[in-house]
Amino acid sequence: MRFTLRIWRQRDRDDTGAMVSYPVDHVSPDMSFLEMLDVLNEELVRRGEEPVAFDHDCREGICGACGMMINGMAHGPQRATTACQLSMRHFADGDTITVEPWRARPFGVIKDLVVDRSAFDRIIASGGYVSVPAGSAPDAHALPVSTSSAEASFEAAVCIGCGACVAACPNGSAMLFTAAKATHLGLLPQGQPERYVRAAEMVRTHDELGFGGCTSMGECTAVCPKSIPLDVISRLNRDLLHGQP
Amino acid sequence: MLKTDKTFYVDGLSIADGKAPSGPIESRWGRRESEVRLVSPANKRRLTVIVVGTGLAGSSAAATLAELGYRVVSFCYQDSPRRAHSIAAQGGINAAKNYRNDGDSVWRLCHDTVKGGDFRSRESNVYRLAEISSRIIDHCVAQGVPFAREYGGLLDTRSFGGAQVSRTFYARGQTGQQLLLGAYQAMAKQIGAGKVRQYPRTEMLDLIVVDGRARGVVTRDLVTGEVITYLADAVVLATGGYGNVFHLSTNAKGCNATAIWRAHRRGALFANPCYTQIHPTCIPVSNDHQCKLTLMSESLRNDGRVWVPTRARDPRSPDRIPEGERDYFLERTYPRFGNLVPRDIASRAVKRVCDSGRGVGPGGRGVYLDFADALDRLGRASIQAKYGNLFQMYQRITGDDPCCVPMRIYPAVHYTMGGLWVDYDLHSTIPGLFVIGEANFSDHGANRLGASALMQGLADGYFVLPNTIGDYLADAPFEEVDLDHPAVTATESEVRGRIAALLAVDGDRTVEEFHRELGQLMWDHCGMERTDRGLRSALARIPALREEYWQRVKVPSGGRRFNQELEKAGRVADFLELAELMCVDALHRTESCGSHFRTESQTDDGEARRDDTNFGYVAAWEYAGVGRPPVLHREELGFSYFEPTQRSYQ
Ligand SMILES: Cc1cc2nc3c(=O)[nH]c(=O)nc-3n(C[C@H](O)[C@H](O)[C@H](O)COP(=O)(O)OP(=O)(O)OC[C@H]3O[C@@H](n4cnc5c(N)ncnc54)[C@H](O)[C@@H]3O)c2cc1C
Ligand code: SF4
Ligand code: FES
Numbered sequence: 001m002r003f004t005l006r007i008w009r010q011r012d013r014d015d016t017g018a019m020v021s022y023p024v025d026h027v028s029p030d031m032s033f034l035e036m037l038d039v040l041n042e043e044l045v046r047r048g049e050e051p052v053a054f055d056h057d058c059r060e061g062i063c064g065a066c067g068m069m070i071n072g073m074a075h076g077p078q079r080a081t082t083a084c085q086l087s088m089r090h091f092a093d094g095d096t097i098t099v100e101p102w103r104a105r106p107f108g109v110i111k112d113l114v115v116d117r118s119a120f121d122r123i124i125a126s127g128g129y130v131s132v133p134a135g136s137a138p139d140a141h142a143l144p145v146s147t148s149s150a151e152a153s154f155e156a157a158v159c160i161g162c163g164a165c166v167a168a169c170p171n172g173s174a175m176l177f178t179a180a181k182a183t184h185l186g187l188l189p190q191g192q193p194e195r196y197v198r199a200a201e202m203v204r205t206h207d208e209l210g211f212g213g214c215t216s217m218g219e220c221t222a223v224c225p226k227s228i229p230l231d232v233i234s235r236l237n238r239d240l241l242h243g244q245p
Numbered sequence: 246m247l248k249t250d251k252t253f254y255v256d257g258l259s260i261a262d263g264k265a266p267s268g269p270i271e272s273r274w275g276r277r278e279s280e281v282r283l284v285s286p287a288n289k290r291r292l293t294v295i296v297v298g299t300g301l302a303g304s305s306a307a308a309t310l311a312e313l314g315y316r317v318v319s320f321c322y323q324d325s326p327r328r329a330h331s332i333a334a335q336g337g338i339n340a341a342k343n344y345r346n347d348g349d350s351v352w353r354l355c356h357d358t359v360k361g362g363d364f365r366s367r368e369s370n371v372y373r374l375a376e377i378s379s380r381i382i383d384h385c386v387a388q389g390v391p392f393a394r395e396y397g398g399l400l401d402t403r404s405f406g407g408a409q410v411s412r413t414f415y416a417r418g419q420t421g422q423q424l425l426l427g428a429y430q431a432m433a434k435q436i437g438a439g440k441v442r443q444y445p446r447t448e449m450l451d452l453i454v455v456d457g458r459a460r461g462v463v464t465r466d467l468v469t470g471e472v473i474t475y476l477a478d479a480v481v482l483a484t485g486g487y488g489n490v491f492h493l494s495t496n497a498k499g500c501n502a503t504a505i506w507r508a509h510r511r512g513a514l515f516a517n518p519c520y521t522q523i524h525p526t527c528i529p530v531s532n533d534h535q536c537k538l539t540l541m542s543e544s545l546r547n548d549g550r551v552w553v554p555t556r557a558r559d560p561r562s563p564d565r566i567p568e569g570e571r572d573y574f575l576e577r578t579y580p581r582f583g584n585l586v587p588r589d590i591a592s593r594a595v596k597r598v599c600d601s602g603r604g605v606g607p608g609g610r611g612v613y614l615d616f617a618d619a620l621d622r623l624g625r626a627s628i629q630a631k632y633g634n635l636f637q638m639y640q641r642i643t644g645d646d647p648c649c650v651p652m653r654i655y656p657a658v659h660y661t662m663g664g665l666w667v668d669y670d671l672h673s674t675i676p677g678l679f680v681i682g683e684a685n686f687s688d689h690g691a692n693r694l695g696a697s698a699l700m701q702g703l704a705d706g707y708f709v710l711p712n713t714i715g716d717y718l719a720d721a722p723f724e725e726v727d728l729d730h731p732a733v734t735a736t737e738s739e740v741r742g743r744i745a746a747l748l749a750v751d752g753d754r755t756v757e758e759f760h761r762e763l764g765q766l767m768w769d770h771c772g773m774e775r776t777d778r779g780l781r782s783a784l785a786r787i788p789a790l791r792e793e794y795w796q797r798v799k800v801p802s803g804g805r806r807f808n809q810e811l812e813k814a815g816r817v818a819d820f821l822e823l824a825e826l827m828c829v830d831a832l833h834r835t836e837s838c839g840s841h842f843r844t845e846s847q848t849d850d851g852e853a854r855r856d857d858t859n860f861g862y863v864a865a866w867e868y869a870g871v872g873r874p875p876v877l878h879r880e881e882l883g884f885s886y887f888e889p890t891q892r893s894y895q
Contacts, residue, residue, distance in 0.1 A: 012806065030531045038757075039534055045755050045810060050801055053809055055324060057497040059537045060638065062422055063328040085641050110468055111807045114324075118445065121325050125437035129430035130389045133312040134305070134707040135380070137387035141344065144398030154391040154416060157423060161327055190389045 001027040001088060004096040005040065007052055010109050017109070019098070029089035033076060034059065034066060036088055054113040061085040061225065064160030067167070068113045069100040074164035074223040082162065082225040102167035106174075106210045117163050119209045120177060127201035128181040130190050149187050156183035158226045165220035165228075171212030176220040178202050179236035180228045186239060196243030199236055253784065253829045257876040260514070260865055264669040264713075266369055270886050271351075274373040277669065278712055282719035289314035292718055293477040295462055297449045297504055299326030301421070301699060302682025303483030304428035305706030307443075311435035313711055315718075318475055319432070319443045320464060322499055322812075326443055327429045330485055330497040331702065334421020335542035335635065337403065337413035338699040340378035345402060349410040351375045356887060358697060361407040361587050362662075362690020363839035363855060364889040365517070365863070367882060369669060370688050374697075377704040382414055384707060388427040392416050403631075405695035406543055407587040407894075413696045418542055418634040424699055428706070447473075448812065449504045450740045452480065452511045452678065455732045458723060459508075459678035463740045467812060470805040472740055474733055478721050479677045479714060482508060483706070486661035486683040488521065490820045490827065491772070492764020494658035495527060495540040501816040502823050505665050505684050513673040514865040514878060516666035516686035518823065519831035522693055522840050523773050524659035525591035528642055529611045536757075538657040539642060541614070542635055543695040546584040548619035548628065549652070551575050551595070553612050557602035563613055563651050574598055582894040589692045589840045589853070590894060592656040596773050597851070599655070606653045615651035656773060660698060662689045662840065663830075666865040666880075670713035671705060674865075677723075679714060681705035686863070691839025744804045747814045752797035756814045759794050763817070766790070767824055771831050776844045780832040784825065788872050791821040826866060826875060833877065836860045848891070857889050 002025045010017030024040050031039075034056055041051035057065040061082040068083055070076035076086045091097065099113065107115040145153075157180075165176040182199045185191030191198070207213075214233055221230045266273035284292065292315055296307045299321040307319045321329060341354040354375040359368055382400070386392065392414050393401040402411045416423040435441040446467040453461035453474065461476035487502035488494040509515045526541045552571045559566065574594060576583045586594075595612050598604060605611050620628055625648060629636070636647045643653070664686040671679050671687070682702040689697065726733065766786055770779035800814045837846040837853035838860070846854045867876040 028532045028534070031534055035532075035534050035536060038536060042755050042757055045799060045801060046753075048799075048801075051810060053807060057323055057328055057499050058330065058333050059498060060333060060539050061641075062333050062419070063323070063330070063497065064325075064332075065323060065328050081641065085638075087641065087644075089644070114807070117324060121327070121433065121436075121443075121445075124327075124430060125433040127437075129434045130387065131434060132384070132387045132431075134309045134384055134431075134711070137380070137383040140342070140382045140386040141399055143386070145394055146398050147394050147396055150391055150394045150398075153389075154423075157391050157416075157426065158419060160332075160422075161325065184391065185389045188389050188391065190387055 001029060001091070001093045003027060003091065003094070006096060006098045007112070008100040009052070009112055012111055013108055027088055029087070031088045032059070032084055033070065033086040033088065034084045052113065053111040056084055059084045062160060064162040067102060067162045067164055069102065069167060071098050074102070074168045075225055080225055080227050102163050104166045104172040107163060107166065115163070117161070119211070120161050120163065120174070122209060123174065123178055123202050123205050124181060126205035127194070127198040128185070130185060131194060143189050145188060153184050153187040156180045156187070156228060156232050159228055160226060162225060164223045164225060166211065168219040168223040169212065170217055170219065171215060173214045174206055174211040175214035175233050175236070176224060176228055178206050179232040182236045182239060183232040186235065196239055199239035200243045203236070203240060252874070253832060254874045255869070255876045257867060257878045260878045260880050262367070262668045262880065264672070266669060270369065270372045273369050274376055281712055281716040284715045284718050286314050288721070290316070292316065292721055293318060294479050294481060294714065295475060295477040296481045296483060297462060298329065298483030298485060298682070298684070299429070299432070300329035300331035300483060300485055300682060301425055301428055301702035302706045303329065304425065304432045305703050306481055306483060306681060306710050307441050308428060308431035308435055309707050309711040311440035317435070317441040318477060319441055320447045320449060321445055322448045322467065324445050326432065326445060327426065329425065330500055331425045331699070332422045333497065334699055335418045335540065336405065336544040337415035337420045337696045338381070338424065339405065339412050339696040340382045340414055340700065341375050341412060342379055342382060344400060345411050347410045349412050353410065354378060354412065357408050358688070358694055359690070359887045360892060361694035362692055363853065363892055364690065364857070364884065364887070365838050365882065366688055366690030368884055368887055373709070374688050374701055374704050377708050378700050380708065381700060381703045385424055385427050388431060390416065390423045390427045403544055404547055404585060406546065406585045406591070407694045413544070415544065418632060421699060424703065428703070449484070450507065450815065451736050452508045453733055453736050454511050454675060455726050455730060456724060458676045460723070460726050461733070463737050468807050470803070470808065472737060474728060474737055476726055476728070478723060479679065479718060481679045481681060481710065482665065482684050483682045484684045486664070487823060488658045488661050490763070490824050491658040491767050492760050493530065493535065493538050493768070495524060495538050498537060501819065503816055503819045505680070506819040506823050508665060508673070508675065508678060510868050511675065512868070513675050513678060514666040514867055515663070515826060516863050516865045517663040517830065518827045518866065519771065519834065519841055520662035520691050520839065521658060522588060522660040522662060523592045523656045524588055525595055525656050526614060526654040527657035528639065529606055529653055529655040539638065540657070540659065541639060541652065541654055543588070545614060545632060545635065548631070549584065549614040549616050550618060551584055551612055551614055553598050553603040553605060558609070572603070579894045586894045587692060587694060589842070592773055593842060595656055611653040611655045613651040614654045616647055617651070620648060660693055662686065662691065662693055666863070670716060671710050672713070672717065677717060679710055681710050691841055743815070744811070747798070747800050747811065747818065748802055748804055750795060750798050750800070752799045754797045755799055756810060756817050759790065759798060760817045760820070763790060763820060763824055767827070771828050774842050774844050775831050777832065780828050783828045784832065787821065787825045787828065794818065794821055822871060829875060830864055830866065834860055834864065855891070861889070
């Protein structure tokens with residue numbers, strides 16, 4: 001297969017950046033989208049040109065490092081699939097494919113497709129945990145958890161922190177990410193003591209960092225590679241209300 | 246039998262674990278815990294500990310050290326600590342809870358792990374690990390890790406290879422992710438409280454040793470390219486395994502040996518580098534540009550049956566092959582453990598049937614892992630609930646649905662049992678340098694059992710290191726060191742020199758080309774089967790490849806900016822040195838044990854034949870210079886509780 005890639009190139013934070021076109025040849029349908037970028041990069045390095053920078057690590061959809069807008073869609077056209085798991089068989093031979101970084105105010109572009117997502121770590125640091133120092137826990141069977149709570153909690157806990165939800169949201173909101181954590185912990189008995197403080201603190205940090213508000217557009221859940229359901233946000237909102245004095 | 250080949254290495258003095266506890270095995274860890282010297286809370290606040298790595302080992306250690314009151318500085322090369330490769334662990338974590346009442350105990354978990362490691366680990370260490378395992382589950386549950394549960398609300402478990410009890414706790418196929426998020430969140434709390442300073446996108450490039458003590462690290466800020474030194478009272482390495490020396494592995498793209506290799510060059514002994522685990526169930530290679538392999542969790546062998554056609558090169562699709570013409574070779578050869586034999590044994594069995602022409606799929610490099618029976622027995626919904634995300638992952642990569650077509654799997658490099666040598670306190674041979682998680686060599690001997698790496702990483706980070714490091718720090722404060730200290734400036738300029746040298750080559754081959762060539766060489770000669778001849782040919786080739794690297798590698802210019810090719814170039818340069826040590830270790834160990842299979846040393850039915858008389862030791866290597874024969878220090882292993890026997894799973 002062969003493709004024309006239109007890729008956002010930006011040298012560093014201060015550069016204005018521009019789209020640049022590259023032809024790529026000899027792509028096999030078994031390759032992943034990132035393997036195709038690898039092929040392009042090796043070619044660029046050989047020619048003495050600057051390779052395209054992009055974040056990636058596990059290449060199996062779990063670390064959350066990869067992420068880019070592919071033809072205007074976060075992680076590309078395949079539902080519930082990260083860019084590293086997207087296989088080229090979903091594109092037609094000869095296609096032109098546009099590749100851009102996440103765009104959102106709190107995610108500055110570092111270079112090309114690489115953005116700064118450290119804001120997510122700050123949201124978690126402001127409350128996304130259960131306070132339990134090592135060595136202080138009771139026996140694991142002291143607190144049974146119903147399978148339904150455990151399952152629903154798990155569903156929210158699988159968020160990989162990729163940032164696609166923010167990139168897809170017209171308001172640049174990170175509510176799906178924030179609510180996923182609040183729901184994961186809020187549905188378990190272990191998470192109860194800090195439940196309302198957690199929700200309030202994380203949302204306060206979320207707002208301070210410049211993420212937008214949620215107006216229930218649902219773009220986030222549509223692109224989320226882990227299919228985090230939209231109703232985690234209503235759950236977070238209920239916790240916020242409940243926590244108000 | 247030819248015991249040694251002195252041209253490849255030099256014999257050194259034997260070493261011993263100076264902290265090895267004595268007395269009844271059940272009370273050793275308790276004794277050590279109560280004997281380690283304590284650091285007063287006031288002093289802890291004044292002491293800084295660097296923790297490099299934020300996987301299960303690093304995050305849990307950073308969080309716990311901060312909870313105890315130390316000042317902690319943490320690094321990782323990813324853009325967030327939550328992305329360390331522990332996140333990718335799928336199957337589960339062992340613990341001797343015996344919630345199932347199926348006869349499990351600390352003793353049995355220890356026995357299985359020592360035996361699984363083919364009697365090449367320390368029984369005291371393994372016993373401690375088994376003892377702590379229970380508390381890990383308690384702690385993780387308290388943190389909110391959503392483990393799988395039974396309808397009554399209690400924790401569910403499953404079986405893993407090398408065990409006849411059900412002691413593996415899991416969170417669907419994402420156990421590593423959930424455990425890591427627990428540790429990451431615990432660390433995040435401490436970051437929020439200002440007790441941990443965390444630097445993402447920062448790579449450790451060297452260790453600072455002042456007057457024989459580890460006192461800091463030299464790093465490169467991967468965004469700005471700046472070389473920055475951080476000083477501390479002790480340094481902990483939790484930088485994971487070095488499986489990427491093989492290029493293709495189940496590790497993440499960034500996994501590297503740089504931190505431990507640089508520490509090795511500064512004097513830390515490297516133990517058992519040739520013990521690398523090849524995991525039997527991975528998705529086979531599909532294209533030439535593939536840069537990584539995907540694991541299909543061992544837990545699948547609970548319900549999947551491994552088979553090949555009885556006839557070589559059988560062209561029929563699997564559904565056309567009748568029962569009588571299928572060879573369930575693991576069940577046939579190992580009736581007692583069946584599909585759940587340990588990894589080293591399963592991998593070799595798969596390789597053997599493929600070598601005999603009975604493999605399936607492209608190039609005959611694959612065997613079937615078939616869920617048809619389990620689907621009949623348990624129904625589709627129940628199988629989906631257990632393995633849903635693994636099936637999805639498989640289907641995304643191959644386009645096939647494992648509920649309709651049997652999976653095709655083949656072995657791939659997965660884990661490294663070798664690593665920096667540490668004593669019972671997890672202290673390396675450089676005072677003040679501690680090593681935890683996959684980066685050390687400690688508990689798995691020559692082969693790791695499934696679901697025991699997560700257990701070890703968390704045992705090290707939550708429970709062992711935070712206690713034992715106090716015994717060292719009780720002597721602090723050490724000599725005042727600042728950034729102008731000659732040892733600091735010398736190390737910094739070496740790091741800068743190396744970066745400049747890589748950029749200066751400006752050759753005509755990419756880093757990736759070299760990495761691929763090295764990987765193939767290691768897979769062919771230091772992989773699932775090793776021979777005297779093969780290892781010698783690798784040892785002849787590696788130095789030449791390394792020399793070529795420094796003459797022909799092409800790295801885009803710019804040390805003082807974001808430069809991913811430069812990052813990779815430094816890592817591959819280190820792999821080119823480490824690979825040689827792995828081959829030396831594999832060549833010197835003329836016995837077979839666990840994952841280390843020397844063709845010359847096998848039993849009549851093709852199993853690994855150990856040689857306890859000559860090789861019942863840990864091989865701890867001392868660095869002597871690039872391309873110079875390393876020095877071998879032997880640590881003899883003694884067993885008072887678990888009599889070494891020839892391993893049998895038949
Ligand atoms: C696909 C897969 C599945 C697995 N499944 C299981 C399982 O089910 N059960 C089980 O018990 N084990 C499993 N394992 C093994 C287990 O996951 C690992 O051994 C374990 O998680 C390693 O943890 P760690 O903390 O030692 O290292 P890692 O999690 O690899 O963390 C390494 C850390 O070091 C940092 N780092 C590395 N080099 C540098 C440097 N030079 N400078 C700065 N930072 C650096 C990285 O940024 C990272 O934060 C699996 C492994 C893989 C690959
Ligand atoms: S909620 Fe979904 S899209 Fe958002 S960070 Fe988590 S996994 Fe990514
Ligand atoms: S590279 Fe890890 S999720 Fe894509």
